[in-house]
Amino acid sequence: MAASMQLLRRTLSRLAPAVSCRQYTSFQRLPVRTPPAPGAAPPPARTYCRPAEAPGPGPGPGPDPDSRSRYQDKPWEYLDSDEYVEKYGAEPVWTGYRRNHKGGIPPQRTRRTCIRGDKVCGNPCPICRDPHIRVHPQNVKLLQQFVSPQTGTLYDPSRTGVCMKQQKKLQEAIVTARDQGLVPLQVPYVDFTAEDYSNSHAAVGSTPPPPTLTRGDPWYYWYEALRPDEEQLARVRKVYRDYLK
Template identity: 55%
Template sequence: MSASFQSILRTACRISPSILYPLRQYQISGRTCRAALPPFSPPSRAFCQAVSLQDQDAAQATEERSRYKDRPWDYLESEEYIERYGTQPVWAGYRRNHKGGIPPQKTRKTCIRGQKICGNPCPICRDANVIVHHQNVKLLQQFISPHTGTIYDPTQTGVCMKQQKKLTAAVNTARNHGFLPFQIPYVDFVGEDYSNCHDAVGLTPPAPSLASNEDWYKWYGEITPDDNEVAKVRKMYKAYLKPGV
């Protein structure tokens, strides 16, 4: 009798677990909420406020990231940027994590591979609001030397190679559109460079008066060809030579 009662009890627990467990705990994305379930009610009717709060946080984060998508240069003038970086460039104080005391000679190829982000992304990949664009002049100027006008090496800024290629293309496009100045080396031209008295740019001398059976070049008659080489050439071009030659 007791065995049959235990089997009936187990069957009832499997069919309707809400009978014996009116209070259940649900863990949603790291947050635990306790929902009071009335008897004989399925647990799917419990609503947790943590889900709605998480959705609001995710929507707010997405909105903040897309706020500077169309105008990325506005981020460098915002209070958020000033609080985070101040007057320093975005790569100031960045140090890549690496093994040993000697840093690698090249930066990593990319910081984001698919949905995976490395542990210490580069100064551009770590901030979603820092967008490389040819009109984002203030950002591009942070990666250009004010003395030489060349782009800083990625080993100095810590930028990955993928973002370094984007920076180089954006700087070249900005210079072509006139957003960034570039230096042209000064060359001092003298009057001799434009003179036509030089033999290379002067008038062509007249042809010398040649007598009959006289070569144009005097040194051409002094050359004695090798008989073996002449035989090879005659054999090679035998089909194209005139008879008697």
């Protein structure tokens, strides 16, 4: 036991100078930072982000501008764009739309509005779900999608699925567009003939002409055959005796 302890001590004594030397040689002196002068500007902060390079005139594509601002002033241009054709095709914007509701029968009235402040409801209406669509009197192609071609009336919101806020905007825009002549106003055609308003009409011609009358005679002879009940006549005269002269 004593021999093993002595052997361990000799081994540690041999290794101690090497460990201390390595620790001393690996030590490096830290640089001393001098404080800046009171009037000098502070050194710029180091950053690892590089500014984005501006697109040059080369063939490379530049940054895509905000698509919403392109159609904000002229919303009717969106319906002629390739983006609209790729999304909706030749169908109206409300084709295939189904509102979230319980059961298989939709409610009679749609929601009041789809966007309240910063909150958007689930599955908004066909107009509120697309930020490029805007109801405007000059957006004729959009207004014609909500007008029946047979009757010229506005579709009910239960069919198109738009909210009541957008339905009110559609009504006002259609009235304004019709006043400005942008949307045609359908007036039913009536074939007027003077024969319908003449005395030779079949319903008028079947009535016999009145006979030559003298004072006190009835207009038609069958008036004399109609005699009221005396009891009912007496009761009516009693009720209205204050008004009879």
